[in-house]
Every structure is written in structure tokens, then in C-alpha cells.
Amino acid sequence: MDFTIEFDKQQIESIENILQEELVDLGVQSVILMDLAGNVIVNLENGDVTHDVYSLAALAAGNYGAVSAMANIIGEQEFSLLFHKGEEESIHFSKVVEDLLLLTIFNKNVSLGFLRLKVAEAVKRIQVLI
């Protein structure tokens, strides 16, 4: 059996701290760091909501894969950033490194521009740790 990316306890704690500081403290509902097989690596929530993160991650991995296949058809390697806007809640996807995705679920109290900035910062900080 092969293991693509392995995390030790300390790495996971450091990633949790980054996501807490950059995103949860900003007011997002939840953040999920996951791999493209649909496994949940880190999941933080602000306490207001509880999502079925495992199903979300499975669907997100499929969704990301499907959109990447679309990108290939039009001559792009991939779309590294995806955003689904809802009436109340929205989902933002960002690639962290090959095989890792960061999913952020947020409501209208958080501006998309600011969120994108903070996601980019979090991604940069996580990349150093992996």
C-alpha cells in the first residue's frame, strides 16, 4: 500500500494553527484540508455549523478532478482555484500542493476578496511545512 503524503502530529498541529489564525478567526464557517482521494486531513469549524465533512470531501475531490479534466480539454493544465457561490453559504477551493486541496466554507459576512487573500497566505504557510 502506498502513502502519498504522510503527516506527523506536529505537522497537523501546525497546519491547524495556521488555518485557525488565517481563516477561522476571520469568520469562515469551516475549513477542510483534504487530498484528492477524498480523505480529510484537517478539519476545523467555528462551532456554529456541523457539516458532513467526509461526504463533502468525497464530492469535492470528484468535483476538482472533473473540473481539471475540463481544463485539459481547453488546453489548461488545471484550474487551481474554484468558487461556488450560494445564497447564504459559499465554497472556495484552492490547491495547496499536488494532491492537496483546501476547502473553505463561508457566509456573506466574509468578503470573497479578503478570503482569497487569506487563503493564499495560509496556503503559502502550509506549503513550507509539507
Place this chain on the structure above:
Amino acid sequence: MALINPKKKEVQVKIVYYGPGRGGKTTNLEYINKRFKKRIQNEMVTVKTYGDRTLFFDFLPFDIGEIKGHSIKVQLYTVPGQVKYNATRRLVLRGVDGLVFVADSMDLRREMNIRSLQNLKENLETFNKSIFNTPLVLQYNKRDLEEEGIPILSVDTLQRDLNSRLKAPSFAASAVKGDNVPATMKKIIALTVGSLRKKLG
């Protein structure tokens, strides 16, 4: 590629039900979902077409208890069986830890089973995986059709067609009735988790 979270002491294991279209992969998961309802906390997720065929996948997660102090989360997936959906099949196979190949026992589907198994081998190779090194269980589904007078392949024929080289554990089953559906699942979980034990130390 099972994911081990050393902080939460949790392992996520991905098991994929593969096989030709209309072979009963989704029915397997539906039966498991119904039968083990009490132990399954989350809803089964399905992405279907209007014609009720699996478009992308079905997904059923549940906990099976602890091994060496780690809680084990099993995630069952199906793939769309129709030939034209190969790109989505490949996506679902990403990171697979264990496989159930659901073959259709109907006489008419003999060729389809062989082609689907070949397709599985090829798709695994795109992830540098070999079907011979991946935990695998074969299920010969729709045995109940015999009672309705529909011609079905004998288990010997299915074994010769599909399992002569693989020599994987196999079950004659009826997903509609639930016969050997839990046995198939338990076997693949045992094989997959067994290969993890060493890793957990």
C-alpha cells in the same frame, strides 16, 4: 493511500466497487446502508443521471471500530459502470485501498465482465498500481436470476473468465436480496485493513 491521522488517531480507508454497468454496485451499497443503518451516521451520497444510473459515484462512509488504538473510517465508493464514463471511473479510483469487482452473472454479460475487469487493470496502471498488489474481492452477483429462469453463467465459468490468474476471494451473491453482500464487504475490509496493520505499528 489510506490516510493516517496521528493526531486524531484515525485511519481513512477507501474501498471502490467496480464492474460493468447495471451489475449491482449501487445495489450493494444501498443494501449495506439499509442493513447497517444504526452504525452509519452519515447519509449515502449518490450522483445519478435522470435515468437513475450512477453518473459519478455513490459514497457511503462508516466507522468500523478501533485497530491498535486507531479508529477506522471505511469509505465505500462505486464507479459508473457504463463504458463511456471512463474518465470519472479513473477519478474515483484515485487513492483506492481495496477493490470489489461486481460481476454480472447473466449469460449475456459475459463479455462485459471481462472487458470491465481489463478496464480496471488499465485504469489502476495509470496510477502505477497493479491489480495483483491491491486487496481485491470478486462478487458474482445476480445469482437469484436463476430462479426466474434467466440463463446465468456458472460460478466455475466466472472463475475461469475472471479469477484464474487473480485468485482473489470470491462470493456468489444477490445484491437485491442481500445474499453475501455483507460477506463481500467484510472480506474486503479485512483484507484492506489487514494490509494496514503493519503501518500502525
